[in-house]
Amino acid sequence: MTGAGTPPDWEALREAARDAMSRAYAPYSGYKVGAAALADDGRTVTGCNVENASYGVGLCAECGLVSQLNATGGGRLTHFVCVDGEGAPLVPCGRCRQLLYEFGGPELVLETPDGFRTLDEMLPQAFGPQHLR
Numbered sequence: 001m002t003g004a005g006t007p008p009d010w011e012a013l014r015e016a017a018r019d020a021m022s023r024a025y026a027p028y029s030g031y032k033v034g035a036a037a038l039a040d041d042g043r044t045v046t047g048c049n050v051e052n053a054s055y056g057v058g059l060c061a062e063c064g065l066v067s068q069l070n071a072t073g074g075g076r077l078t079h080f081v082c083v084d085g086e087g088a089p090l091v092p093c094g095r096c097r098q099l100l101y102e103f104g105g106p107e108l109v110l111e112t113p114d115g116f117r118t119l120d121e122m123l124p125q126a127f128g129p130q131h132l133r
C-alpha cells in the first residue's frame with residue numbers, strides 16, 4: 001500500500017494510464033487521454049475519455065476514473081496522473097480538477113508536464129464538501 005509519505009511507483013501508474021489511454025474513444029478530437037490514480041487502500045483506478053457525436057456530452061478520462069473508484073469500493077485518491085496519446089503527462093482540465101478535489105482533496109499529488117504538484121497548487125481556494133457543512 002502506498003500511504004501518505006510513501007513514494008508511489010510513478011512509472012507503474014503512468015503505465016496504467018497509458019493502458020487506459022489505449023482504450024480511449026476520441027474520434028472527434030483525436031486526442032486520447034488515459035488517467036490512473038492510487039486509492040488510499042493501494043488499488044489503482046483508471047479511466048479514459050469517451051467522446052460523443054453530441055460533442056458536449058463527451059466524458060473526460062477523469063470521469064471514468066472517479067466512477068471506477070466509487071464502483072469498486074470508494075475511498076480516497078492519493079496520487080494521480082493522466083497521459084496523452086503519446087503517453088506523456090498532461091494537466092487535467094479545470095472541471096476535472098474539481099472532480100478530483102472531491103475524492104482527493106488538496107493533498108492529492110499529481111504528476112504534470114512540469115513535475116509533481118499538489119491539487120491545492122492546481123486548484124487553489126477550491127470549493128468543496130467543506131463548504132456545504
Ligand SMILES: O=c1ccn([C@H]2C[C@H](O)[C@@H](CO)O2)c(=O)[nH]1
Nearest residue numbers: 029031033049060061092093096
Ligand atoms: O483533463 C482532461 C482534458 C481533456 N480530456 C479529453 C476531453 C476530450 O475528449 C479531449 C480533448 O479535449 O481530451 C480529458 O479526458 N481529460
Ligand SMILES: [Zn+2]
Nearest residue numbers: 060093095096
Ligand atoms: Zn476534464
